[in-house]
Amino acid sequence: MNYIEFTVFLLPEIVLLVTALAVIGIDCARRGKAATGAGGTLASASLCAAGILVAALIILIMPQEGRIAGGMLVLDPLTRLFKLVLLAMTLVAVLMLMETRPVRHVGENFAVMLFAAIGMMLVVGTEELLVLFIGLELTGISLYVLVGFARSDIRSAEAALKYFLFGSVSAAFLLFGLSLIYGFSGSTELGEIGVAMQAGGMEPLLAVGLVMTLVGFGFKVAAVPFHLWAPDVYQGAPAPAAALVASASKVAGFFILAKVLLLGFAGAEGGAAWGGFQPGWVPLIGVMAALSMVVGNLAALVQNRVRRLLAYSGIGHAGFMLIALMAATPAALASVLFYVVIYGLTTLGAFGVVTVVLRAREGDRLSDFAGMSRQAPLLSFSMLIFFVSLAGLPPLAGFFGKFYLFTSAMGAQAAPGGQPGMLWLVLLALVMSAISLYYYLLVLKQIFFVEAAEGTPVIRASKTGTWTCSILAAATIVLGCYPGILLGPIRLAVGAAF
């Protein structure tokens, strides 16, 4: 390995890093003048957007594929695709940040967002525990700071503190678990760990390591019982930060969880069927999935703030995705990845709409959305698309996401030698999906059928906000009509990787 190869593999990340430093530089240079105002925000945002686009372009045209330094950096169609997805989500978050009120030192905000993106791209592009942990920590630290960025707001500080405490404890668990797994397998590379696990069988040491690792990842994907931070963070954080936590961070989390489970923990699946219990990670994921679905969807029913509602619905969606992870087949993996991307896009869009409402009405209670369809019809229509897709109704992308998720899970049960016992979870998921429809409709009812009370401020979306949300909504419709344009590449890439 040499520096040239290393630089080529990390070129997109390096571009982002340079952009982040340039943004900070601009911020410092403007400090002498009035560092507030839209001018600084626009300059920083366009620089960030340019950096992200260049990074994406590099990924698109770079022919480099392979793995260096024992899997520390991996480039294959799958990682490239997901790096692109993460970049797109970060771009939307950057645009959302532009939408919020200009504050001082906004450059740092953009820069930290780019750092989070770098962290997530590292997480996606590695098959080695050390780099994985560094990437997760970089993501984590950047997100803690982003969540606590609105320092004049005590809720933001509370959210940041909770996120930080949960995050650091779970990172400690993750690290402890990973070190036990390293002690068991003698390697930090996922592939070799998988080989050692298949050879070694289910030893007690490995079991402890597995549980601790899953605790760490459970926090990242906000699965019950490691979800307690999510509602407060979604609500307290500045909306762009919350959107990033809800979308890109979740995509990266599920991607690496799937990779660790299917590559590293292959051979330690165990069984969760009634009467066919075997120790392994499948029973653990099964419990987490069932709890997440039930707790997330039922708790969402009683929320009266949209961001908390999105948080609990996100927990429920995490439960759906965990079901398919249990299936542990390439088809199921493809469906999970498809679902998480769709989920990320729609949640981003929903947060975009929430940002606009927050800016106009200083709150995100259900009643704050009243009469929105008259004042911002395009945004309201986008929100309709997002929520209907999240609920999983037919012609939209969310429906196909759920469809593939559940069919692949059932397929794994039907296949010879597959994972039995999926039926009950899928049935539970269907029931919970139906319940989730109710709370999504509650919000939509406020938007479309309730008149705004006298004297409530009018919701006016800027061009950027409307355009961003509309494009995301359009993407949701298009992916609903032609799911193949995303699912196809994912299937191909998964097929190439596994």
Place this chain on the structure above:
Amino acid sequence: MNPTLQTLAVTLGILFTLLHVAAVLIWVERRLLALLQDRLGPNRAGPLGLFIIVADVIKIFTKEDWIPPFADRPLYVIAPAIILLTALVGFTIVPVGPGMVVLDLNIGILFFLAFSSLGIYSTVLAGWASNSKYALIGGLRMAAQMFSYEVFMGLSLMGVVILAGSLNLSEIVEAQRGMWFVLPQFLGFVIFLLAGLAETHRLPFDLPEAESELVAGFHTEYSSMKFGIFFVGEYIGLTLIAAMIVTLFFGGWLGPAWIPAPLVFCFKTFAFILFFILMRAAIPRPRFDQMLSWGWKYLLPLALINLIATGALVLIRAD
């Protein structure tokens, strides 16, 4: 000679010398400062006023050992012990002659850095445990000063480590047979000298005790032998820094063949102790913020540049 016996002899010798040096330094410093400031200094008790040492010791021992009722008692008592302990333990890796070292560690420099950084606790805890504001400010200053200057204290030594190819102090001395490292590592030497002064909180960096601002800083509340131990610990720390400078940059025990190696070492070390005392007389104390910003803005980058340049030159010459 039996190796165990030799180690024992070296240990006792170093301990004996150190404790006496600490005592004699009280007299040396006072006489020398007086000389420089055109005064007489202590000249009444005994020849040249040498008995002032005995008088001082008697005075310190017979004073009331007062622990303030508002102090944090256990920490207040432990604090002076830490400074003496860390300084003495730090001496174990200093080779005073070929083979004459208590602990011939492979990580000698790191051991020295570790114990000199642990020495901070003494002053910081003394400041905190005294529970009075001057002492607290002194302790705070000490903490800030220490971890600002410690960062490049280690970095400034890495040039020497690169040149010698070892962290072992005896090997570093041996590597200086051709040329003392002060010449190729002059920048490193200057930075280490400044960091060492800050670490021992000697003038001009004695801000933690700055008597014109903070009464006596972190040891304001101390009396009797506890105060005396701070005093002795400070002198031993000073001697340790001087000994390290000699070992790392001035060829350690290397010298003319007709003088015994330990004597050469002692002579060089004593020269540096005198230099430190002269610094005290010559240079005024900087403001606290100035001192910290020098550390972070100039000395740290310089230490890094020195490290990178040394590494690059060694690599180029190796090719």
Place this chain on the structure above:
Amino acid sequence: MTVAFYITAAIALLTTMRVVTHTNAVHALLYFVISLLSVALMFYLIGAPFVAALEVIIYAGAIMVLFLFVIMMLNVGEEHARQERDWLSRRFWAGPGVLCAALLAITAWVIIETAHPSVGHEVVGARDVGASLFGPYLIAVQLAALLLLGGLVGASHLRRHDRRTPLRTDGGKGGES
């Protein structure tokens, strides 16, 4: 050697317990320093002198002093100690305590169960550590630098005084920046 190792380990455990249970912040911190020192000694005993030295220099000697500095700056006094004592009531620690005890029991059982080779026959010196940091782990080292940079930018933002906007405590209203 083995006896020394177990004695040090016991000291590390006891002092760490005291870190958690102590109500005086500075005393707890000092127990933490002792715990770190004993961990360093354990590293030394199993043949990693370089790591041991770094543990003392960086953790015990620098980071803990920083902690102490912050505690002294905040002027934590008797009031905080009382607050800590209140928090140490049984209904707060009983649940986590039981869970931790269970985890400890499982881990201990696992370690006793697992056949493992003994360590500490091979001394890893500074040169070996350096060679592997600049060899196979080069990427990880560089990325760790990136991690520190990210943390630095975040910290420099969080510490900044912004006197113009006082802390908003009205609660409930949105959290946009």
